Amino acid sequence: MHVAYWIVAGLLAALYLYSGAMKLTRSREQLAPMMQWVETTPMPAVRLIGAVELLGALGLILPPLLDVAPVLALVAAVGFVLVQVGAIVVHLRRDEAKVIGFNVVLLVLAAVAAWLATSFV
Template sequence: MQLSYWIVAALLAALYLYAGGKKIVQSRERLRPMMGWVDDFPMPLVRVIGVLEVLGSAGLILPPLTAIAPWLAVAAAIGLVLVQVGGIAVHLRRGEARLIGFNVVLLVAAAAAAWLGTAWL
């Protein structure tokens, strides 16, 4: 179970670190080709989402790695599930149901990380 958690957590952490980092530092114009939804939200909110993704990324890895409050990894995984629920809602509201596949995969992976984390943390 531990190995499974680390594989899922590492993949999620890398993805969310990248995606969240882009949202934090790039302009709306640079984000638009990959994330058309940024036009629907104020940039401070896009930046907050990026910060939450980066914190979630760190939360998946650092607490179990350092054995300091390892339950935070489960909380981070649940938080990332909620990020994806929001992402799915935004895509559906924008009439982009065809784009939710990746969100669903990330939601399932984050839910798996939360479940795997409770199994051994």
């Protein structure tokens, strides 16, 4: 189970590190072609989402790696499930149902990571 966790968590962490860093460092104009929802979202909220994604990615990797409060990996994975539920809701409200496929994949991966993280608790 630990090998499966590291594969799923590593993939999620890489994706969220990239996504979070983009949200923290790029302007609205740079983000809008990739993430149309930022056009109607206040930039402090976009930055906060980016910070949450970075912290969550670190939470998936560091606690079990260092064997310090490994329950935080479970908390981070559940947090990513909630992030994706929120993202799906935003897309559906914006009539962007055609773009939620990736969100659903991330939701499933986060749920799997949460289940696998229970082996550390």
